[in-house]
Amino acid sequence: MSDQKTPRKSAFGEVKGHIDALATGFKYFVDPHRMTLDYPAEAMELPKNYRGFFRLVDEKCIGCSLCEIVCPSNAIVMMQLPVAQSPAPQAGAQAPARPGPKVKKRPVVDWGMCIFCYFCVDVCPTEAFEPSSIHDLSYFEESEYRPTFEGFLKLPESPSKNSKKVVAKLDEKNGIKYEEKGDKE
Amino acid sequence: MMTFLYFIPNSWLPLLESAFYALIFPGFVAILLLAFFIIWFERKAAARVQMRYGPLWVSKRTGGIIQLLADMIRFSFQEFIIPQGADFIPFVFLPGLLLAFSVLPTVFIPIGPDYSHIFPSNYSLLLAVAFTLVIPVYLVALGWAADNKFSFIGALREAYLLVSYEVPFILAVASAFLLYGSLDLVKIVGIQEGTLPGIILNPLAAIVYIIAVIRATGRVPYDIVEADSELVFGPYTEYSSLMFGFVMGVPYIELYSYSLLFSVLFLSGWAPVTGIGFLGGLILPGIVTFVKSVIVMCFLVFLRAVYPRYKLDKAVRAGWSWVFYLALAALLLSAVVSRVLW
Numbered sequence: 001m002s003d004q005k006t007p008r009k010s011a012f013g014e015v016k017g018h019i020d021a022l023a024t025g026f027k028y029f030v031d032p033h034r035m036t037l038d039y040p041a042e043a044m045e046l047p048k049n050y051r052g053f054f055r056l057v058d059e060k061c062i063g064c065s066l067c068e069i070v071c072p073s074n075a076i077v078m079m080q081l082p083v084a085q086s087p088a089p090q091a092g093a094q095a096p097a098r099p100g101p102k103v104k105k106r107p108v109v110d111w112g113m114c115i116f117c118y119f120c121v122d123v124c125p126t127e128a129f130e131p132s133s134i135h136d137l138s139y140f141e142e143s144e145y146r147p148t149f150e151g152f153l154k155l156p157e158s159p160s161k162n163s164k165k166v167v168a169k170l171d172e173k174n175g176i177k178y179e180e181k182g183d184k185e
Numbered sequence: 186m187m188t189f190l191y192f193i194p195n196s197w198l199p200l201l202e203s204a205f206y207a208l209i210f211p212g213f214v215a216i217l218l219l220a221f222f223i224i225w226f227e228r229k230a231a232a233r234v235q236m237r238y239g240p241l242w243v244s245k246r247t248g249g250i251i252q253l254l255a256d257m258i259r260f261s262f263q264e265f266i267i268p269q270g271a272d273f274i275p276f277v278f279l280p281g282l283l284l285a286f287s288v289l290p291t292v293f294i295p296i297g298p299d300y301s302h303i304f305p306s307n308y309s310l311l312l313a314v315a316f317t318l319v320i321p322v323y324l325v326a327l328g329w330a331a332d333n334k335f336s337f338i339g340a341l342r343e344a345y346l347l348v349s350y351e352v353p354f355i356l357a358v359a360s361a362f363l364l365y366g367s368l369d370l371v372k373i374v375g376i377q378e379g380t381l382p383g384i385i386l387n388p389l390a391a392i393v394y395i396i397a398v399i400r401a402t403g404r405v406p407y408d409i410v411e412a413d414s415e416l417v418f419g420p421y422t423e424y425s426s427l428m429f430g431f432v433m434g435v436p437y438i439e440l441y442s443y444s445l446l447f448s449v450l451f452l453s454g455w456a457p458v459t460g461i462g463f464l465g466g467l468i469l470p471g472i473v474t475f476v477k478s479v480i481v482m483c484f485l486v487f488l489r490a491v492y493p494r495y496k497l498d499k500a501v502r503a504g505w506s507w508v509f510y511l512a513l514a515a516l517l518l519s520a521v522v523s524r525v526l527w
Contacts, residue, residue: 021491025234032236
């Protein structure tokens with residue numbers, strides 16, 4: 001590579017290049033083509049099958065650990081939770097043959113590690129994961145972010161819940177333009 | 186003049202004028218407000234060109250102009266950390282010294298024709314240039330004192346660029362001196378008022394001056410010293426809290442004094458407006474000079490939106506080759522023009 005040299009421009013060509021660059025910059029300074037989405041105020045409407053956050057339906061889960069095994073990013077951890085013991089058997093009623101398990105295993109997802117591949121949703125034999133179309137999530141404190149079983153039972157609240165939904169459209173002049181949903185439909 | 190201040194003894198008036206000059210306009214308060222404006226403008230202009238919004242959420246109606254104020258309040262509540270290996274006294278006191286020396290050249294640069302009774306000097310150009318050239322020495326010392334590899338590399342780069350760009354800068358100023366035949370900046374503006382602005386008389390010197398200023402203040406094509414993608418923040422890496430605010434403001438204040446000198450040397454200073462007395466001879470022409478230098482500053486910070494960063498070796502090579510040749514050509518042009526005109 002050392003013998004390759006960039007083609008030398010003439011002095012005039014270099015000066016012209018600088019002037020062209022400055023002129024282009026000035027053109028954009030006077031007439032800006034902004035592509036930024038004003039995010040919390042307006043949010044992009046994503047396709048319907050775009051995989052979002054999901055929650056656990058505790059009643060359906062059988063604690064089989066398949067989701068933990070299949071998870072490629074090790075985001076799922078099986079937690080051991082104490083089971084509320086059934087009330088003591090009444091006199092005369094037949095005692096259960098075997099006492100129920102004292103702990104149950106339930107999956108908990110760390111959203112910081114999840115890659116949203118949905119392998120766990122697909123592999124679940126009882127369809128205990130309930131998918132949703134929520135794609136954005138934000139926390140104010142680190143403690144809110146730590147994965148807990150109680151937190152996994154309900155869907156996270158989206159920060160763009162009340163924002164205006166827009167659709168990205170290709171635009172010849174601007175590159176990308178955001179239109180309000182329902183303009184063209 | 187100043188009849189509304191009838192209760193103040195006449196002998197105090199020069200002192201009051203000097204105090205106003207140093208503290209309010211074009212001194213401390215004006216520089217502070219200007220630094221706030223120019224940092225906001227830099228970020229906003231770069232954002233407009235790069236298809237973004239820039240600072241917006243602090244006071245959305247004004248386009249985020251008080252963003253820096255919010256940042257400053259945040260800085261002032263942070264802890265000032267002194268690294269264990271740092272040289273305590275230089276590390277703590279050099280930022281203040283740097284700030285003082287970046288403001289100091291403005292003392293010698295007149296902003297109006299009646300400036301000579303505030304600071305009478307026949308060598309104001311020499312003094313202003315001399316005091317601008319002191320700053321890099323402190324910058325190198327500051328990078329050395331912090332005991333951090335990024336600071337150290339930044340200081341070394343500053344030293345490399347110093348020797349390559351100080352020579353064209355001094356040659357550009359020397360060609361201005363050769364052109365006007367005077368070191369008194371008030372006289373220099375008088376000569377430009379009589380003929381043409383210096384940027385038309387000697388455009389080469391103006392171009393070399395601008396390039397050297399971009400280098401000296403670390404604006405974008407030559408922001409090699411700070412280089413935030415390679416060295417974290419160059420010599421200033423270890424500074425935190427309010428001290429970071431100080432060192433961040435230093436290049437902008439430097440930029441102000443260089444631009445003021447540029448507008449006096451090459452843009453004929455206060456040219457359309459002249460007069461005598463405090464108001465007519467200092468403040469009104471001062472506003473004209475100030476606006477001219479603000480426009481120069483806006484152009485210099487606008488370059489951030491257009492250029493990528495030069496490599497160190499390319500910048501040094503440019504400083505010793507074509508910028509140097511251009512400076513020599515400017516010197517020659519000055520000699521020719523001054524022979525033709527007077």
